[in-house]
Amino acid sequence: DELFRAAEEGDLDVVKELIEDTGPEVREEDTNATLLHAAAANGHVDLVIFLLTLISPNTTDNNGQTPVHVAAREGQLPTLEVLLKDEQFNAERLDNSNRSFKDL
Incomplete structure (x- = not known):
């Protein structure tokens, strides 16, 4: 949908506008x-x-992967650095295949 497309494209202004109606979750x-x-x-x-001001870095998808897992898997190093610095991040979190972000 339009909101996820904006997030995938990095369109901060559109994301901010659309989550006013949907909420960040x-x-x-x-x-x-x-x-x-x-x-x-x-x-x-x-x-x-x-988004880290609105969504926990420990939230998981159907595979049990956090945004940190996804950034590591996709090789998004600058993004990974930001996520790892978040004080709420749980570095011990494993996905459904018992992999940490370091395994990806």
């Missing part, structure tokens, strides 16, 4: 991924910084 229907997962997967640092 919307999820993709098939994967249960959050907007933070989408922004992290695509390396949008500014959007990740904004």
